[in-house]
Amino acid sequence: MRWTGWLLAIAVVAGLCWCFPLFHVVPLDRAAKEKQAAVFDPASFATRFWNDKLLKSLDSAVPADELIALIQADATAAKQKFSRSVGVSESYTYFLRGQGRVVKASDDEISLAITPGTTNAEVVLQAGLLFGNAVRDGTGLLSVNDYPNSQDFNAISESLNRVIEERVQPRLRELGTVGAILSFVGCAEVNDESADLKPLKVVPVLAETPR
Amino acid sequence: MKTPWLTLPALALSGLAMLLVTIPCSAQTTAKQKIAVVISTLNNPWFVVLGETAKARAIELGYDATIFDSQNDTAKEAAHFENVIAGGYKAILFNPTDANGSVASVQKAKTAGIPVFCIDREINSTNAATAQMLSDNYSGCVALGQHFVKVVGKEGKYAELLGIVGDNNTWNRSKGFHSVVDRFPGLKMVAQQSADFDRAKGLEVMESILQKHPDLNAVFCGNDAMAMGAYQALVSAGRADKVKVFGFDGADDVVKLIAEKKIAATGMQFPKTMARNAAEFADEYLKGKRDFQQKIPVKVELVTPENVSKYGDYGKKN
Numbered sequence: 356m357r358w359t360g361w362l363l364a365i366a367v368v369a370g371l372c373w374c375f376p377l378f379h380v381v382p383l384d385r386a387a388k389e390k391q392a393a394v395f396d397p398a399s400f401a402t403r404f405w406n407d408k409l410l411k412s413l414d415s416a417v418p419a420d421e422l423i424a425l426i427q428a429d430a431t432a433a434k435q436k437f438s439r440s441v442g443v444s445e446s447y448t449y450f451l452r453g454q455g456r457v458v459k460a461s462d463d464e465i466s467l468a469i470t471p472g473t474t475n476a477e478v479v480l481q482a483g484l485l486f487g488n489a490v491r492d493g494t495g496l497l498s499v500n501d502y503p504n505s506q507d508f509n510a511i512s513e514s515l516n517r518v519i520e521e522r523v524q525p526r527l528r529e530l531g532t533v534g535a536i537l538s539f540v541g542c543a544e545v546n547d548e549s550a551d552l553k554p555l556k557v558v559p560v561l562a563e564t565p566r
Numbered sequence: 567m568k569t570p571w572l573t574l575p576a577l578a579l580s581g582l583a584m585l586l587v588t589i590p591c592s593a594q595t596t597a598k599q600k601i602a603v604v605i606s607t608l609n610n611p612w613f614v615v616l617g618e619t620a621k622a623r624a625i626e627l628g629y630d631a632t633i634f635d636s637q638n639d640t641a642k643e644a645a646h647f648e649n650v651i652a653g654g655y656k657a658i659l660f661n662p663t664d665a666n667g668s669v670a671s672v673q674k675a676k677t678a679g680i681p682v683f684c685i686d687r688e689i690n691s692t693n694a695a696t697a698q699m700l701s702d703n704y705s706g707c708v709a710l711g712q713h714f715v716k717v718v719g720k721e722g723k724y725a726e727l728l729g730i731v732g733d734n735n736t737w738n739r740s741k742g743f744h745s746v747v748d749r750f751p752g753l754k755m756v757a758q759q760s761a762d763f764d765r766a767k768g769l770e771v772m773e774s775i776l777q778k779h780p781d782l783n784a785v786f787c788g789n790d791a792m793a794m795g796a797y798q799a800l801v802s803a804g805r806a807d808k809v810k811v812f813g814f815d816g817a818d819d820v821v822k823l824i825a826e827k828k829i830a831a832t833g834m835q836f837p838k839t840m841a842r843n844a845a846e847f848a849d850e851y852l853k854g855k856r857d858f859q860q861k862i863p864v865k866v867e868l869v870t871p872e873n874v875s876k877y878g879d880y881g882k883k884n
Contacts, residue, residue: 442864443843444864484749486712486745487708504690505704509705509741509742510741
């Protein structure tokens, strides 16, 4: 009788462990794949973001001639109306699109006059190595609150800049000869109004001949 | 003749009534709500400013405030949280020791109904703290990296002193810096070592690096305490005019040496802005506000000999 009781108890425990296992055995390669999937891949993210969201949002950029005219007239009003800012900062970004004539060209910069009749550089498209958060923050499509680890959010900037260097800048340098007319869309980061507004330094997300 | 048995109960009742009125009134006038300020370490003047500013603002807003020093120890930090939760504190202004290790403490406070406002450093969770006021270290070091290339040139040998390895800020700063400098293959990092954000360790690590690399051109330090330690080591070795030192924080002693052109640059964080805002958030929460943005980056500004006159006292001069 005593043995029957013990056997019953063992059977109950075994049954519970079967239904609610204390541990799982997972093949090593499957465990590695799951871990890999959980790690943020900024390069893949940047490519998907570029194709699925950024290129579809270009029409929402403010017309460059309108922005430049307002900056000339009232920079504070331009900032209030068209800029974006992230967190606590005196810096802000613009997302703008337009067309202009190339007035100066170098390996690192293609300068455009936007306002008809002017020969001054009003927009300087960045054609060299890219740094900073102009495109990540300028479109308003990404939010720091979506990333528990800010290192992932930071990595997006770097990856987006690499996409631009690979996909946009070669075409920009090809088209950017003095006298040519260029259409562009891009983001400008303003850190110091005395240096960054006139002209606007723009990281291009699109550069092409006008249609 | 009045009957005493009518007068005595009346007297007792009025005495009781007076007691019931005066006890809550006196309790209201003396009991303030308490706010805890839990700081990673008070062994670094930057964090002392962070903690003292948060405490002072909380007191200005009508609270009692106490600073708790975690001594860079997540276990001590957890013990502080236990004491704060048991001690009836109504809000916590928190500078974490570890982005992952500190999450559990914040969760415990949240479960206990105590809002937590992170200052300067983040935790790797977006649903534990009520809000996180964070220095944008990565972008600050991108700007610092660009200035580094401008000052040091596109060729040279440099060392890097890292902060505490468990702190996200260590890697945000390092990655921001390297996102620029690594694009210039002529700039070679000959040494990279942690000095735990500590001045004395910075000195020790720099001495060791200089012995192995006497032809160093520059050193990037993940905070100003280590930059001061590195600078001291360079002065002792007679190399202070040959090796450019770059820091990060905006500490007063480094800003002074930038003005004297003895240190090349730093990134000014704004500890007073972050601390004051966090205390104000706590006040708003305790008065009923609930819709806080989870992460609020605070921009870091580059301080160089060219613009140093604009900066001081852990911020921008008015």
